[in-house]
Amino acid sequence: MSWFLDEDFAMTPKQLFKLISLSEILSKEKKKQKISENIHAAAPNKFIPMLRWSCGHWCVEGNLYLQEQYRGGASAVGAKGGTLGVKAGRLSKLLRFVESQKIPISCTDEDMFCKFVESLDEPQFSKQRKNGHINSDTTQTETALEAIYFLRWFSDKFDYKMFGTGGIQITEDEVHSGAKNRRKSRIAVSHHKMPGFSEKKHRVAIDDSDIERLYDAAYKLYEKSKLPPWEKNFIYERRVAMIGALVQTGGRRTEINLMTTAAIEMALAASAMGEDGVRGNATLTLTTLKHVRVDYRKIAITHVGIHPFHRYLDLRKTVIRKTCGAAKESGILFISARFGTPLNEQTIDSEIRFLRIEAGIPYQVVAHMFRHRKIVNVIIELILLNNIQNKADFKVRLMTEDDIKIPVMQVSGHLSIEGLDWYLMHAFSIVNRLDKVRAAGRRHNLMQDFKTEYERIERNAGRPLSDAERGLAMGPFLAKLYSDLKDLDDLKGANPESGTPK
Numbered sequence: 001m002s003w004f005l006d007e008d009f010a011m012t013p014k015q016l017f018k019l020i021s022l023s024e025i026l027s028k029e030k031k032k033q034k035i036s037e038n039i040h041a042a043a044p045n046k047f048i049p050m051l052r053w054s055c056g057h058w059c060v061e062g063n064l065y066l067q068e069q070y071r072g073g074a075s076a077v078g079a080k081g082g083t084l085g086v087k088a089g090r091l092s093k094l095l096r097f098v099e100s101q102k103i104p105i106s107c108t109d110e111d112m113f114c115k116f117v118e119s120l121d122e123p124q125f126s127k128q129r130k131n132g133h134i135n136s137d138t139t140q141t142e143t144a145l146e147a148i149y150f151l152r153w154f155s156d157k158f159d160y161k162m163f164g165t166g167g168i169q170i171t172e173d174e175v176h177s178g179a180k181n182r183r184k185s186r187i188a189v190s191h192h193k194m195p196g197f198s199e200k201k202h203r204v205a206i207d208d209s210d211i212e213r214l215y216d217a218a219y220k221l222y223e224k225s226k227l228p229p230w231e232k233n234f235i236y237e238r239r240v241a242m243i244g245a246l247v248q249t250g251g252r253r254t255e256i257n258l259m260t261t262a263a264i265e266m267a268l269a270a271s272a273m274g275e276d277g278v279r280g281n282a283t284l285t286l287t288t289l290k291h292v293r294v295d296y297r298k299i300a301i302t303h304v305g306i307h308p309f310h311r312y313l314d315l316r317k318t319v320i321r322k323t324c325g326a327a328k329e330s331g332i333l334f335i336s337a338r339f340g341t342p343l344n345e346q347t348i349d350s351e352i353r354f355l356r357i358e359a360g361i362p363y364q365v366v367a368h369m370f371r372h373r374k375i376v377n378v379i380i381e382l383i384l385l386n387n388i389q390n391k392a393d394f395k396v397r398l399m400t401e402d403d404i405k406i407p408v409m410q411v412s413g414h415l416s417i418e419g420l421d422w423y424l425m426h427a428f429s430i431v432n433r434l435d436k437v438r439a440a441g442r443r444h445n446l447m448q449d450f451k452t453e454y455e456r457i458e459r460n461a462g463r464p465l466s467d468a469e470r471g472l473a474m475g476p477f478l479a480k481l482y483s484d485l486k487d488l489d490d491l492k493g494a495n496p497e498s499g500t501p502k
Contacts, residue, residue, distance in 0.1 A: 250374025303480035
């Protein structure tokens with residue numbers, strides 16, 4: 001089944017994999033991907049990457065490997081094929097290498113594999129990086145490891161002797177991790193040519209001042225826009241709602257991208273004033289994508305936090321009417337202004353980057369930094385509320401007390417507590433650094449929301465407003481703000497030992 005290169009073949013720089021709907025490849029998937037019964041959170045679309053050679057022919061061996069990886073639990077969710085897309089990108093480098101050497105996959109021996117790993121350190125050219133790009137040590141190591149996993153699978157599947165004596169020389173070591181009562185072990189594979197992993201870097205949580213600057217940048221772009229009024233109004237409100245969704249939920253960008261209008265309408269209904277003069281608890285349903293199975297979780301949202309979605313939903317209806325029409329309405333919250341179709345998750349990062357540049361923020365800001373902020377704030381709130389002394393104490397209580405576990409896991413969507421290690425370390429560093437920390441900055445966030453709404457009303461009016469006019473315009477917002485502040489006061493009364501309201 002190995003593939004040989006024609007003598008006169010010339011390599012081309014085009015991408016060596018194509019995303020194809022999973023239902024076209026695995027017939028059973030059509031039955032599995034029926035519409036979710038939970039209309040408040042969308043089931044994700046899945047696309048599997050299909051590898052091909054530079055000449056356009058499918059790489060049968062590579063695609064069999066990717067399909068087996070999918071059946072083993074690798075994610076196929078995302079605009080680029082999720083985890084499978086990452087694997088396909090790494091294997092593309094191996095395919096280009098064997099093409100350049102004019103050998104079949106089965107002839108990859110120790111010398112050839114050494115050359116392949118060395119080639120990963122050379123400048124990589126693409127349409128986006130015409131001047132070349134040097135891969136980090138981590139990227140080179142991960143690519144080499146994926147090649148080893150694939151070649152081992154290939155060797156076993158087609159009965160080739162590619163490893164061991166006379167073949168590729170790899171080492172295997174047992175590695176242990178986790179606490180003593182949750183000890184895990186795995187086999188770590190290595191090759192002497194691999195450079196090893198770079199020092200792991202974590203993005204920090206986004207600062208409140210940067211969030212304010214992003215909101216301001218959204219309005220500046222609105223003022224400069226030459227688009228028709230309905231379109232520029234929609235894009236402005238979509239950006240405000242997108243920032244709000246990231247701030248309020250702490251969801252991953254793909255989870256934000258799968259939010260539905262039904263989820264927002266349900267939260268708005270819960271937040272409305274009841275006959276008894278009390279507002280209900282508003283929640284947003286997110287699709288959890290880090291698990292092997294698709295799951296759902298509910299995130300509590302403030303009454304003020306849900307307020308901007310009123311305006312966005314009204315404008316969204318106009319866009320649907322002008323573009324795809326109600327018959328083709330997807331139900332997905334964030335849609336294109338030109339076509340009315342759902343955005344993909346990459347657009348969220350593109351929008352944040354666009355706003356960052358307009359705001360003049362000189363450092364990186366990405367959607368995942370909102371997630372860091374939300375999770376860290378929730379952990380800080382629980383530390384202060386429950387007088388937790390250290391990281392070890394928090395982990396024990398996280399495993400044994402639902403009052404600790406549920407708020408954290410609902411917001412983070414993690415399957416295991418190991419994924420929270422960085423957030424715990426960051427949260428305790430904040431608590432230990434300050435004499436008195438306001439729990440999760442909730443009151444500060446409400447004041448920021450007040451400032452944003454106040455300025456929006458002034459801008460939209462286009463003229464100075466009297467106190468009476470301003471009070472009338474802000475009436476619905478202030479009623480919701482009062483409900484949130486009352487919740488903070490009630491929480492303080494219920495927990496007098498906590499010092500500050502959470």
